[in-house]
Amino acid sequence: xxxxxxxxxxxxxxxxxxxxxxxxxxxxxxxxxxxxxxxxxxxxxxxxxxxxxxxxxxxxxxxxxxxxxxxxxxxxxxxx
Ligand code: SF4
Numbered sequence: 873x874x875x876x877x878x879x880x881x882x883x884x885x886x887x888x889x890x891x892x893x894x895x896x897x898x899x900x901x902x903x904x905x906x907x908x909x910x911x912x913x914x915x916x917x918x919x920x921x922x923x924x925x926x927x928x929x930x931x932x933x934x935x936x937x938x939x940x941x942x943x944x945x946x947x948x949x950x951x952x
Contacts, residue, residue, distance in 0.1 A: 907942035909934050913949045 881889075909915045909927065918924025926933050929945055 904941070907946050909939040909942060909946075911949050912942060913947040914945065915949070 912927075914928040916924070916926050916928045918926070934943075
């Protein structure tokens with residue numbers, strides 16, 4: 873994004889443009905930061921000792937990097 877004031881734009885227009893740009897960036901960052909295996913519909917919780925935790929799509933325990941960030945197949949868990 874070009875943060876230079878466009879020719880003829882007033883301060884309000886520039887602020888609105890920056891806010892729209894940041895809104896999308898923040899929305900995307902929050903979406904990625906909160907997408908984990910633990911809130912994925914495909915995640916299968918195991919017994920209390922957690923030995924049976926796995927991804928329902930492939931039957932494997934996701935590695936930590938995937939568990940923390942989710943993957944492209946993440947599906948928001950329905951909270952009820
Ligand atoms: S690996 Fe992907 S699809 Fe499987 S539980 Fe984690 S986020 Fe969901």
